[in-house]
Amino acid sequence: MNTSGLNEAAQKAAALCEKSRACVNDFKAWVQLDSRNLSDGQQLAVKYFIVAVILFFAQILFGLLAATQFIFPGFLYEILDFSVNRMIHINAMIVWMLYGFIGCVYWFLEEESGTEIVGLKLGNIAFWVLTAAVTLVVLVYLLVQIGPGKDSSLWFINEGREYIEAPRWADIGIVVVMLIFFYNVVATFSKGKWSGIAGVLTLDLVALAGLYTAGMFYMTNITHEQYWWWWVIHLWVEATWEVLVGVIMAWSLMKLLGVRRKIVQTWLYIEVALMFGSGILGLGHHYFWIGTPEYWLTIGGFFSALEPIPLVAMVVHAVYDSGSHALKSGNHPALAWIIAQAFGNFFGAGVWGFMHTLPQINLYTHGTQWSASHGHLAFFGAYATINIAFFYLAIQHWRGDVWMGGGSQNAWRWKWALGLLNGGVLGMTIALLIAGYEQSFIERAVEGSTWGGYFTAQNHPSFQSAMIWRLFFGGMTFAGFILLVWDLLTIGKGETRKAPEIIES
């Protein structure tokens, strides 16, 4: 290329940069968000929230592609295979929720500790490193879809372990980022002041970083291999994430409803004790069919029956609170999403979980669409909802603590987004439940898990109808997501009334 060609390319690049900058400025002028309302820690939290929303979009997009391939198996065949779509769908979900949780903690860290974040610069570097790594991992998933399973592919392309497919370098990176996050939390609380919430959070982060390492080594025996893999899948997600949600919920309830700190912290301890008491050995329900000793059938069965107890506690406490305190809040969308969390967690984890957890029935349902049905409602109900509630808390503060209660402008948007997202996920859950029932009955019970049984079940009219309905409700979820993003960007714009200051009751 000659000098004039280079100059031309440089001019084009400069013009493109200028255009992008102008677009960003136009967007900033349109959303009218004032970052001066945010502390340094909250500005870091907002970065995590933005990436979380982008990954939420990726989760839904790749989920829709995979759902389409269930109906039209030739769709994008050898261009974007089902295995890749499913993998990105699930990985994006795990990572966006993690981004959301980290963002939530950075959001309240300074206020809770009463001091500035100690390693803010380190936190910012960790954010960019993690985001670059996630982008690179997804690009590699898309560009290298098939290939030999060698040591090098394990390190650089795909680890090949369901749900935690990230290559080994990324695994190490995730643990390093978690350790930086852990350091920031502990050092900030140590510099400022400790609280019950701070103590539970710190202990939980030890488990959050530590348990992930259980998915980073291989064993030659498949039973041993699966034994440790479940530590990441069950204990990481069902124990440490639940506690993290408890911490976020505790802080949100103080800010949203003015619940007294002493009450919130006491109940946080009770919930953590109930969740760990039933949840840790509830792990047993994953050990039923992987070659572990028979006593796991009993342990898994017993502790699975205990797992709904924290949910019953939640019901009683909610009624007590509604009877003794009027639920008045200046942020209706956040409150509505927290109520959605209570219902989603109860039905998704409690009802859908217990329906197929006892080994006498799990023999047939394990790993069928029944599990997918439970997974959709439980993950959305327990984790997505609390993140979305927090997004609304953050946007309210970002706009300068404006009124977002009754009589707000364009309130239909958040109500419709809430309805479409919850209705969409519930619809997918019911559709997958029907598919799972049919699959576990025909493929597993009648035909004894044979290939013939598998194809009979997959081609059964009720299974195929269920898959069409799943795609329809996936589309509804996508519509809800678009409306949610629109609402998050515009809610409170032009609102002049201030939200009342919430003080502890």
Add this chain to the structure above:
Amino acid sequence: MIEPVALEDFFITFFSSALIILAGAGYALLFSWSKVNPSIRIKIAAYVSYAVLVLAVAVLTRAAHFQGYWLIISVLMAVGYFFAPIGIWHLCVKTHAGSNLKNNNNNNNNNRG
């Protein structure tokens, strides 16, 4: 050793399992509501919900072939779901005691004023 559910009991197993959780939560909801808003009708509804739960436990026990020590699960569910809401209600009252006291004092002061 466990005995898997029979084909004809497939649906009833799922249904009774779900009903246990729903009736358990229904009982917890109605029980606590009857405490907030004392009414014999709500209390009766709570016990009806609990009776549904016991029935669902009995159906699941039969359908899932609970025998020997597996029967402990049935007993635990029947007893546990009855007492758990009562215990949790007492915890609520105790943990909120300071707050209620504060509210009452505020009300008394307001009345005096």
